[in-house]
Amino acid sequence: MVPGTANNFRSWLREHSQLGEQSQFSLSASLRAPSLAVLETEAFPTRKAEEWRYTPLKQLLAQSIEPLTGSSIDTDLLEQLKDSLTTAYRLVFIDGQFSSEHSNKLTDDFPAGLNIQLMAELDPESRQRAEATILTSKLSDDNIFQHITRGLSRAGLFIKLDRDIEIDIPIQIVYLSSTNSGVSCSTPINVVCLEENSRLQIVEQFASLKGTQTVTLPAEYIHLKAGAGLVLYKIGLESEATDHISNTSVQVAREASFKSHQYLLGSRLTRSNMEVHFSGPGGEALLRGIYLGDNSQHLDVRTYLDHAQPHCRSDQHFRGIMSGRSRGVFNGMVLVREQAQLTDARQSNKNLLLSRDARVDTKPQLEIYADDVKCAHGATVGELDPDALFYLQTRGISKPDAALMLTRAFAAVITQEIQIDTLRSQVHNEIAQRLNQIETSHV
Amino acid sequence: MNSGAAHEGTQDSREQVLSLLNTIELSPATPGFIRRNSRPNPQKHGSPSDRSWETRPKPLRTNQATILAFELQRSPTRQPSPEAWNCFGLNRVIFNLDFFVLYALLDTNMNEKDQILSHKNDPENALSDDQKTIQNITDQEYKYGFVTELEMEDFPLGLNEDIIRMISAKKKEPEFMTEWRLKAYQYWLGMKEPKWPKLHYPEVDFNDLYYYAAPKNENAPKSLDEVDPELLATFDKLGVPLEERELLAGVAVDAIIDSVSVATTFKDKLNELGIIFCPMSEAIQDHSDLVKQYLGTVVPYTDNFYATLNSAVFSDGSFVYIPPGVRCPMELSSYFRINAAKTGQFERTLIIADKGSYVSYLEGCTAPMRDENQLHAAIVELIALEDAEIKYSTVQNWYAGNKEGVGGIYNFVTKRGLCAGHHSKISWTQVETGSAITWKYPSCILKGDHSVGEFYSVALTNNYQQADTGTKMIHQGKNTRSLIISKGISAGKSNNAYRGLVKVNRKAENARNYSQCDSLLIGDQCGAHTYPYLEIENPSAQVEHEATTSKVSDDQIFYLNQRGISTEDAVGMIVSGYAREVFQQLPMEFAVEAQALMAVSLEGSVG
Structure with a gap:
């Protein structure tokens, strides 16, 4: 059933699922059981699976996973992440465990109407709501990693905002890894429910110390009720020894709005799967993202927009910058169902190759069953425009500087859409810093 | 109506038409929109003896005018055969204009033809007689859905090594071919039918198929006289009068009914230039060195x-070899038909363009109406050596099944071209309107430096048709370029998918690709899908892909309506404009045909 290489990871899975009391797990036994059954029967996707065509998992699956230990943390890194938001409700996970020390107090610090609880400690009403959200969520790529998280997660948050409440201060969720012995695995599961006409911003940051080896398998289930609005920032700054496979399922009800910004800057392997399902007419989804890879990083963005209702609008814009021997993958699907008339769906994917050995595979897809729709997608792959480089050189700018300038500008098209000033400059700096490190020797 | 009278009538009308043609301005850009009975009926609009139409000629459509001009100039004194006149009257079409146009002409111009034929005769008799013929040919949902009763020399049902040996022996193939076939069969046994395309169809039972069907003819026909008269009649129905073949201008035809090529024309003329254009089976015997060298190298x-x-x-x-430096003086063409029931059609075409040569190859298809699905799994291999260019055009109109989606051809074709030498070029143009299922990806492997690959496609699906088609451009050499223009049109309850791959290998410096994939939806029950794959491993590449999906907008239709154009014509016109970029790539005759075909295929999809 499972080829030899997958045994290490799988044997860890098997052991780990048996450990511990039910009360420690994020989800109830009845919800975990089907996922655990999947872990027993399903094989890991190979490159023969269409959705995993460009993303090999061999290296990930060959790793032996060590048990999680809440060890010392790097306070510098944490401070740096804290600085990215001047004011925020802060929630910190260290090595997969919630750190009350570094977080705001769950009960006292939050404004009325905002209900944040740990998934393992939910009150019955909230548990019902959270698990109902998970059960009604949809993932077209029902991959095994979602079930690992469902079955094994012991950490995670339930965030619920009551109707008609708008909160300007963002919620910052930090995932820090600092173990430096062996590979650890964390499986956070978050459920976000926004009631009618409420507004919220969430900033998720994944970071780890250099050399820290982790496998991060987050799963997130988001339900936006009519008229609600959520802005979700996901920033991946993990070390290049990290594997990160995330699944995000979003349900967007009537007139609700979902905006997401993804910045995949770190990790050895990232696979980010985000699916938006419109469950009411007039919904909106804006997806933005940058994947910036160097060395042998492998960054894979998958999006799936399910236009099941009329009058919805989706706009995706992803840009990739690949250097070294890195590999970028974009796999975007827009599905417009029969009843989804008057859909407006746009998708754009642009890629910049900075080195000889970098590689990009992109697959922007449209599947359309309704006739009165506006759908367009575009994809490009290329290197920096030699004319533009030359122009800058004639103005006395050295070639490497010119290349850097143009590359930063290429990324800035996306980053400038970040609404939080401090966060924008942090992301911008992070990109600039990484670009500085990148050898642009071929230019 | 006796044939003598008809002749007299036509003789006379020929002059009229000639003079009429002089008054017409021929503009190749005028699109020909064809609709059934769109011409005034003389019975309704005045008597047939009213000759006002002669003095105030209705402008003939370009294609009709062109055909007539061509026809009349070609053999102004020739007496056509009575059978041909019975079938087609004045609108008989020379062969390189294929039967789609023929149909279109019959359909739209029948009244004029009636007039021409009958204005000196008893109008009632002539009309009824003619209309009966017309009725027979046109009153079919699928216009070429007739079955020729040929005696089939069928092999037993099913597939095994013995069948393959039998096929090979029947063709008197050399040993290496038999071995090759058996190797392929052994390999096939270990393969599974792919399930990844976006197509739904019942499983094909490969043991319930005939793998060889040939018109029964103990001795291979040495000349046209020996050809089965039934077969000749089939060609007649298709507008291919065999007895005139060698006279036909411009096109050499390797006509195929089911599996055996029955007639090859213009061989002599091509032979002079050293061009080999013959059935594959013949090539295997006569040019086995070339076949051995190239067969299976691309696929x-x-x-x-x-x-x-x-x-x-x-x-x-078909097998084509163009020697170095030769520019093939005519469009080579092969007609495919699927004829016997339950016969899988397994064609294999190999075209080799040697250094510095050029060839344009046309492929056009019809098949008779069947209720059972027929499988067609052909292979086309193109090889272009240094500086050579191959242009391969297809108009495909196989039976697409009826309006309920019953029957129709399964078209699972592998087409691939190899730009082997530097500065070589391969260009695919396809107009796909038929088949219940179309599944093909004409591809280019750009191996030579500076080689060019092009792909122009119009795929139209209606009713329950399914199409999963596109191309693959594999850039291997330096400074290679490729262009993809794909236009999908979905109507009825059909599904139309573009699936294409652009791959730039590590060593393919300065590769350039531009892809444009547009989809047009007509009606709200069809689907249009785009699955482009871009795999880029070289930073110097510039690859662009664009796709849009739209419908025929109410505004456009309204605008044309208020200019007095019916909705159905308006849609035809808009679609024709939409697909124009591709039609422009087709050789002239095909372009005319393709436009007519589009309009016919879209009939009934609006309103």
């Missing part, structure tokens, strides 16, 4: 499920 027998099956059982096809 190896291990390639895919259907290609492997084809390699094992292929029956016939």
